[in-house]
Amino acid sequence: MTDPEDPRRALARQFIEALPHCKALGLMVDDVQDGFAAMSMPWNDMLVGDPTTVVIHGGAVSSLMDTCSGTAVIAHPRGPTSTATLDLRIDYMRPATPGQSITAEATCYHMTRTVAFVRAVATDDDSDNPVATATGAFTVKT
């Protein structure tokens, strides 16, 4: 974890946590570094996708991964001013455990003048076993 006073993290948190859909999901920015972001989504009954198993809907996990990936792009040292998702692939390894919050970490591992490439992983309390992974391509506006 970084120092809670870290200005970049504070700025990212202010910005991300104010976006309407992120607010609706209760997304929290946990960490921001060069080309890296960590975020969490607290457990919420309203996000359940299968009432029989009480497992969270994959779509909510997608929203978390997409937001986290976009933040990793903005946090890249090359300093893009804005970004948008071009393509996002999500692989679901296992159902998330009901009642637990989900944490995502995204790394922007390569950036050209126009495109950013991102990998992300989401876990619940069992952080050694990913719930889902994502790879995406994002637009870069400088």
Add this chain to the structure above:
Amino acid sequence: MTHTRPEPVQVVKQRRDAALKALVDGIPYVTFLGIAFERHGDELTTVLNYKDDLIGNPTLPALHGGVTAAFLETTALIELGWQHLWSEIESGRLDAETLGPATLPRMPKTIDITVDYLRTGLPRDAYARAHVNRSGRRYASVRIEAWQDNRQRPFAQATGHFLMPTPSEE
């Protein structure tokens, strides 16, 4: 020589609408996003009713990419569930009136989904339809397309793979 008359239209409609309602009711996330389902015969169109909560970028403004992904994934899952349920209901193996959590077939599970963002999702209603490329005993491949004002100009499309529920799980 006996001739069975076709069922009255109300009976058919009521049965099919009850089956669809049983399938989609009680999925909290569907309510959270505000997704509705329109049925024409067996064809389903999912409708994402716009609300400000769905915005990801307020300066454009644009729908959140995650919302778009979730909308497409839900469309695929419900289409797969619906196709299975349709044959069960129409064959009389399941009774639409008594469908509930205990009798409903289990939902498929998403293995992977790749979302292609073609243009900005505008702050207005969106529609989507799924096309099942292949549905086997264990796996299904589904293509989904979402549009807003113009059906010919989709704002997102996706391909996903899904794990079908095994009979023992049903």
